[in-house]
Amino acid sequence: MKRALFIGSGTIAGVAAVLAYAPTNFGSSPQSSPSALPGTGGSTTPVTGTTSTSTPNQTKTPAASTASKTATGRSYSACGYGNVQVRITVVNGVVTRAAAVSYPNGDPRSQFINKQAIPWLQQQTLTAKNSSKISGVGGATCTSGAWTSSLQSALTTAGL
Amino acid sequence: MSASVRDQRRHQRGGDLSALAVGLGLGITIAIQISTISSHDLKSGAGLISTAGRFAALGGTYFALVGLLMVARITWVEHSVGHDRLVTWHRKLGPWSLYLIGLHVVLVVLGYSMNDKLAYYRELWSLITTYPWMLPATAGFVLMVMAGVTSYKKARAHMSYETWWIIHLYTYLAVALSFMHQILTGVMFIGHPLNKAWWIGLYVFVGGSMVAWRFFLPLFRSLRHQLVVDRVVVEGPGVVSIHIKGRKLNKIGAQGGQFFGWRFLTPNFWYQSHPYSLSAAPHDKLMRITVKDLGDHSRSLANLKPGTRVLVEGPYGIFTVDRAISRNVLLVGGGVGITPLRALLEEVPRGSSVDVIYRAAKAEDLVLKKELDYLAQQTGARIHYMVGPRDQFPLTPNHLAKIIPNVAKCDVFVCGPEALVHRIRHSVEALGVPSSRFHDEAFAFHSV
Amino acid sequence: MPRLVHAEEVWGTVVALDLRSDSQSEEALKSVRDDMVSYFYEIDRLFSTYKPESEISRLRIGELAISDASPVVQEIWQLCREARECTEGAFDPWAARGGFDPSGYVKGWAADRALDMACKAGIEHVQINAGGDISLLGGLAIGEPWSIGIRHPDDDQAIAQIVTLADGAIATSGTYERGAHIVDPSTDLPAIGARSATVVGPDGGVADALATALIVAGRNGAHWFVELTDYSAWVVDRHGDQTWAIGPAFS
Numbered sequence: 001m002k003r004a005l006f007i008g009s010g011t012i013a014g015v016a017a018v019l020a021y022a023p024t025n026f027g028s029s030p031q032s033s034p035s036a037l038p039g040t041g042g043s044t045t046p047v048t049g050t051t052s053t054s055t056p057n058q059t060k061t062p063a064a065s066t067a068s069k070t071a072t073g074r075s076y077s078a079c080g081y082g083n084v085q086v087r088i089t090v091v092n093g094v095v096t097r098a099a100a101v102s103y104p105n106g107d108p109r110s111q112f113i114n115k116q117a118i119p120w121l122q123q124q125t126l127t128a129k130n131s132s133k134i135s136g137v138g139g140a141t142c143t144s145g146a147w148t149s150s151l152q153s154a155l156t157t158a159g160l
Numbered sequence: 161m162s163a164s165v166r167d168q169r170r171h172q173r174g175g176d177l178s179a180l181a182v183g184l185g186l187g188i189t190i191a192i193q194i195s196t197i198s199s200h201d202l203k204s205g206a207g208l209i210s211t212a213g214r215f216a217a218l219g220g221t222y223f224a225l226v227g228l229l230m231v232a233r234i235t236w237v238e239h240s241v242g243h244d245r246l247v248t249w250h251r252k253l254g255p256w257s258l259y260l261i262g263l264h265v266v267l268v269v270l271g272y273s274m275n276d277k278l279a280y281y282r283e284l285w286s287l288i289t290t291y292p293w294m295l296p297a298t299a300g301f302v303l304m305v306m307a308g309v310t311s312y313k314k315a316r317a318h319m320s321y322e323t324w325w326i327i328h329l330y331t332y333l334a335v336a337l338s339f340m341h342q343i344l345t346g347v348m349f350i351g352h353p354l355n356k357a358w359w360i361g362l363y364v365f366v367g368g369s370m371v372a373w374r375f376f377l378p379l380f381r382s383l384r385h386q387l388v389v390d391r392v393v394v395e396g397p398g399v400v401s402i403h404i405k406g407r408k409l410n411k412i413g414a415q416g417g418q419f420f421g422w423r424f425l426t427p428n429f430w431y432q433s434h435p436y437s438l439s440a441a442p443h444d445k446l447m448r449i450t451v452k453d454l455g456d457h458s459r460s461l462a463n464l465k466p467g468t469r470v471l472v473e474g475p476y477g478i479f480t481v482d483r484a485i486s487r488n489v490l491l492v493g494g495g496v497g498i499t500p501l502r503a504l505l506e507e508v509p510r511g512s513s514v515d516v517i518y519r520a521a522k523a524e525d526l527v528l529k530k531e532l533d534y535l536a537q538q539t540g541a542r543i544h545y546m547v548g549p550r551d552q553f554p555l556t557p558n559h560l561a562k563i564i565p566n567v568a569k570c571d572v573f574v575c576g577p578e579a580l581v582h583r584i585r586h587s588v589e590a591l592g593v594p595s596s597r598f599h600d601e602a603f604a605f606h607s608v
Numbered sequence: 609m610p611r612l613v614h615a616e617e618v619w620g621t622v623v624a625l626d627l628r629s630d631s632q633s634e635e636a637l638k639s640v641r642d643d644m645v646s647y648f649y650e651i652d653r654l655f656s657t658y659k660p661e662s663e664i665s666r667l668r669i670g671e672l673a674i675s676d677a678s679p680v681v682q683e684i685w686q687l688c689r690e691a692r693e694c695t696e697g698a699f700d701p702w703a704a705r706g707g708f709d710p711s712g713y714v715k716g717w718a719a720d721r722a723l724d725m726a727c728k729a730g731i732e733h734v735q736i737n738a739g740g741d742i743s744l745l746g747g748l749a750i751g752e753p754w755s756i757g758i759r760h761p762d763d764d765q766a767i768a769q770i771v772t773l774a775d776g777a778i779a780t781s782g783t784y785e786r787g788a789h790i791v792d793p794s795t796d797l798p799a800i801g802a803r804s805a806t807v808v809g810p811d812g813g814v815a816d817a818l819a820t821a822l823i824v825a826g827r828n829g830a831h832w833f834v835e836l837t838d839y840s841a842w843v844v845d846r847h848g849d850q851t852w853a854i855g856p857a858f859s
Contacts (some may be wrong), residue, residue, distance in 0.1 A: 006179035007186070014187020015194070022195040022354070117834035118291060118345050119854050120200070120210075120275060121827075126849040131757050131767035135748050136626070138771075139740045139759030140782035140804065140819075200859045351835050 174240025182226055185362070189222045190215070192355040196348040210271030213264045214348065220260030221342065224304075224335055225366045227253045232369040233421070233473050235377075243476040244602065258308040265301060293340035300337030303330040322456055325432065332370075339363060378423065378471040385409055387470040389424070390446070392462060398453040399496075399527050400462045401439060404470050409444050412472075416441040416503030417481065417573070417601070420474035422449065424464060432457060433473060437575075437601070439499040439528065441506035450527060452496040479601040480504070484571035486597065487512045490564060492584050494519040494576025495527075500601060501575055502528050505535050514541035515564045519555075519580060523547050555583050557590040568592045575601040609749075612637040618648045619715060620658065621739030627726060628733040630750070640729045644722045644736075651718045654681055657709060668707030684710050684717065687813055694814070694836075695821035698801075698829060703793030712820040716779050717813030719743035740780055743812045747774035761804040761844050769806065769842050771857055777812035781805050781819040782844075793824070801826025802843045808857040809839035830854055 193214055201207040230237075230250040238246065273283035288294045309315060310327045342359065343349055349356045381387070390405035414420070419437040423430065434457055439450035453459050481489070481504050489512055491501040498518055508514050516536070520526050526545065536543045544563055546553040553559070560567050568591045574584045581600050588598060610633060614625040625644060627637050656662045663681050666672035674685055688701045688710050701710045719736045723743045726734045733746040735754060747753045753774040757767035761782055771778055782804035805822035807815040818836075822829045822843055833841055833854045840855025853859075 003175065003179040006176050007183035010180040010183020010185075011187035011190070012183075014184040014189075015191040016187070018188050018191030019195055022192075024195055024197065117347075117350050117831045118272070118287065119830035119834050120207075120272075121830055121852040121854050122200075122858060123275075123277060123850060123852045126760070126768055126844055126851050128760055128763070128766040128768060129757070129770055131770075134755045134757040134767065134770060136735050136737060136742060136744075136754060136756040137740075137759060137767070138737070138742045138756050138778045138780050138806065139764070140780045203859075347834075351837065 171240040174236060178237055178241060185226070186219075186222055188358060189218050189362075192352070192358065193218055193348050196352060196355070204275070206271045206274035208271075209267050209274065213267030213271060214346070216260045216267060217264035217342070217346075218348075220257050220262075220264060221335075221338070222362075223253050223257035223260065224331070225362060227257060228332070228335065228366050229369060232366070233373045233377075234369055235373065238476055242478060254311065255308060258304055261301065261304065291341075291345060293344055296337040297341035300334035303334040303337070307331045307334070320456060322432070374473065378473050381412070382469060382471045385412065387472060389464050389466050389468040389470060391466055392464050394462070395450060395527060397524055399450065400453075401448055401450045402461060402464060404447045404449070405445055406447070407445060409442055409447060412442075412475065414438060414442045414447070414475040415480040415482065416505075416507040417479040417500045418475040418477040419500065420447075420472040420476065423471040423473075424461070425469040425471065426460070426464070429457060429460060433471075434458075435476075437477075437500035438503045440531075441503050450496075450499045450502075452527070477601060479573065479575065479599055481507045481509075481573075483599055484573075484597075486569055486571050488566055488570040489514045490517070490567060490570040490572045491515070492517045492519070492572065492574045492576070492580070494580040495521075495525055497574075497576030497580070497601070498527055498532075499575075501573060502532060502535075504573060505532070505539070505541065508539065508541075510539075513566065514539065515567075515570070516541055516543045517546060517555075517563070518543060519546045519553065519576065521547070521549065555580075555587055557587045560584075560587050561591060571597045571599065573599045573601075578602060610634045610637055612641055614641050614645070616645050616648060618645075618652055619656070619738065623648060623719075623739065624735075624737040626733075626735040626737075627731050628749070629731045631732065632730050636729065637731065640726050640731055643725055643729075647722055647725065648718070651680075651714065654678065655684075655710065655714050657706070657711065664708070664710070668709070670707075684714060687717065688713050688817070691814060691817035691821075695818065695825065695829065695832060697793060698825040699817045699821035700793035712781070713813045713817045715739065715812075716741050716743070716777055716816030717811075720777060720812035723812075741812065741816055742778040744773060744777070745775050758804075758806050758842070768844070769851075769858075771806070771808055771842075773808065773857065776808060776810050777815045779807050779812065779815035779819040781816075781823045801828065801846065803846050804844040806842045807839060808841075808855070809836070815839065827852065 193211075197211060201211045227250050230246045230253070269280060269284045269287060272278075272287065273280045276283060278286070288298055307328050307330055310319065310324055316324050343356060346359075349359060385406040385408060387404055387406040390403040393401045393403065395401050416438060419435050421433040421435050423433045436449040436451055438447055440448045442448075451458050451461050453462070477500075479500055487509075489508055491504060491514065493499075493501045493516070501516065505514070505516070516532065518526060518532070526547065529545075532543055535541065564570070567588065570588075570593065572584065572588050572593055574581045581602055585598060585600065589595075610629055612625070612627045612634070614627075616623050616625075625641060627640065629637060652662075653659070654662055655664045657664055657668070659665060663672055663677050667674065667677065667681070674682060677685070685708075688699075688708075691699050691713060692701070699712065701712065702708050715738050719738045719741060720743050722736055723734055723745050727745055731745075733748065734744065736743045740759075742756060744754050744756075748755070753772050756771045756773075756778055758769040758771065758778075758780060760766040760768035782802075801824050802822055805819045807819040807822070809815045809818070818829075818832065818839060818841065821832075822841060826843070826846065830841070830852065833839055837856070840853070840857035840859075842851065842853040842858050844851050
């Protein structure tokens with residue numbers, strides 16, 4: 001049964017090796033955005049345009065925060081070739097993670113759709129929800145296929 | 161002539177390395193699923209069930225691929241782990257692969273049906289018919305079940321070897337048919353190019369190994385050594401010897417006691433490979449096998465035409481005289497099991513003390529008797545023919561010790577029916593022969 | 609914390625702005641607002657299908673070739689191509705009556721560009737509500753994400769779903785008004801896939817296109833979101849009261 005020992009230790013080694021490289025993310029939903037630290041050349045997204053991942057103005061927020069929060073900054077869009085939007089995570093006032101969340105034109109990853117994937121849907125019955133604490137209202141006040149000229153109550157609900 | 165300790169160590173290391181590699185691959189395979197689990201997979205019963213189904217899929221497929229590798233006849237693996245042990249493991253792994261894949265089908269459909277709030281059969285139908293490559297995967301699964309069911313001992317006993325073999329071959333097709341649905345719908349692969357690369361690499365490695373070692377190597381060898389049937393000789397009722405001629409056969413490095421997988425390229429049997437031991441020590445221009453008529457294929461060998469091309473896989477087996485530690489040798493053969501011993505006998509070094517026990521039910525069953533007698537005369541070996549019913553020759557420790565006084569100091573080589581091997585093993589063990597001096601060849605493990 | 613709220617009637621709808629800043633002055637907010645508003649009109653000039661002199665109108669009647677159009681229009685043309693591929697043809701501006709009509713992309717995209725302007729000017733919290741399509745930045749305040757209600761398809765006084773996020777875009781397509789205005793490109797008939805579709809994601813144009821496409825495709829569009837893991841969808845079935853959702857914003 002010594003061979004069993006070899007198989008067992010090989011298995012453990014294999015699991016450890018993979019998880020060291022690609023850690024689990026049980027607590028979050030599936031992520032696909034690759035990490036692109038600002039200013040490094042190791043970005044995996046094909047960034048076109050000049051200053052792609054500039055640090056956003058968000059870092060000027062007050063340092064007296066202990067919670068980890070996410071903020072998205074926008075980068076300079078050069079010559080209409082698109083921009084890279086960077087989402088940063090700030091813990092105790094320190095930027096701990098920066099990830100590119102939108103891709104410039106032509107990035108194959110954002111265009112590739114797997115036609116065979118089987119979606120996992122959350123289903124519920126349509127109900128009305130408590131709307132006392134909302135800070136904005138979205139909805140199709142005009143359908144996106146045509147411009148209409150009607151005036152609607154978005155004026156009163158949006159932002160007020 | 162002693163067992164090469166260095167060789168043994170090398171073989172041991174090879175086997176250990178193989179085990180480590182298999183374990184590593186299993187670990188990586190499990191881990192690619194662990195690393196792609198997300199929160200909503202763990203939040204609901206349906207999610208947990210589907211996740212379990214995915215683990216089962218990966219495990220079952222990995223076992224199937226490893227099982228295929230085990231019979232890919234990779235030379236260094238065969239020599240280190242040993243052909244018979246590989247076949248044993250292949251047989252053990254097979255059912256587990258099928259159980260796990262069956263579990264995968266049940267659990268994944270259950271999970272999706274719970275989440276989509278659909279009846280089970282409706283969800284199954286929807287999954288199979290909506291997404292491409294699911295139909296082939298389903299077909300593959302059915303083929304796998306068939307191969308599994310027919311391999312069940314009771315079922316296999318009721319069908320001819322050829323029928324069973326063809327159904328079993330469909331396992332290759334089953335594995336190939338399932339591949340696309342794994343890569344395209346597997347959540348551990350979508351958007352995870354490294355995981356996908358691993359999986360594809362695994363398939364390519366297994367497929368490539370099979371093609372290289374089971375197709376190209378034998379083909380190359382056959383062409384290089386020009387292996388063809390020379391003539392067919394009738395040795396007795398229902399027993400024929402096939403003489404295969406070639407050139408530079410010494411380069412193949414076969415020894416007496418070993419066997420090959422033989423593929424005779426006739427229109428009816430080119431797709432079958434059967435294991436037969438050499439019945440004479442091989443030399444540079446000739447190899448010989450002696451076969452008893454036991455069924456379709458063996459019967460057809462009597463009609464082989466000279467000039468028929470031959471493909472071989474091997475040599476296999478560690479049933480060789482160079483494994484003997486002592487200079488005293490006891491060869492025990494039962495029925496057609498005498499064939500490798502007949503080859504071995506030619507290679508026992510001069511000065512050794514050789515005894516041969518030949519067990520047969522009837523005198524007509526004694527195969528190659530004339531050659532054995534001739535060899536005995538030339539080498540001084542003593543042949544003890546034991547013809548008759550089993551109870552006449554109990555082969556107990558006392559019985560053996562009486563016939564062969566120095567049996568406790570011998571290297572014992574046994575080949576024959578399982579019962580005979582079993583009995584001899586027990587008896588010589590009782591007489592103090594250690595397992596390092598006991599060598600057996602069980603025909604039952606030569607082929608899947 | 610200075611705050612500026614503004615509503616502008618443009619693009620055939622009302623675009624509402626909500627700008628809050630921890631660091632910028634009221635004057636800065638006003639200046640940004642002015643820039644954003646003139647941007648809106650610039651987009652309108654280029655893209656309005658109700659203005660015969662707009663580049664889009666001229667494209668539609670063949671008076672202008674796409675290769676001669678301004679870079680912005682060309683960029684939209686390219687982005688719509690990609691969105692069409694993304695949605696397997698369910699979003700197809702070229703199938704609209706009268707010719708190429710990128711309205712289902714431009715609104716969300718332009719709101720994003722306006723958001724960029726505010727961000728570059730140092731405004732930390734921005735909500736742009738362009739007739740129900742929303743672009744967001746920075747949350748309501750530090751550590752407090754925006755809480756956006758999605759209008760109930762049958763009762764425009766009620767909220768059917770709430771989305772909580774700090775940054776990103778929320779686009780909703782639907783048939784709230786009488787009659788379906790979205791046409792299924794493959795059948796040329798009113799789309800029947802869904803009654804209402806809300807898409808949440810980082811890019812407003814893409815979210816807009818996906819929402820439009822979902823009205824056409826319904827559940828057949830769910831698998832787009834398996835790989836587009838930054839985007840989420842919440843969809844009301846065309847018939848009955850069932851909703852389905854996929855993606856991180858709704859799990």
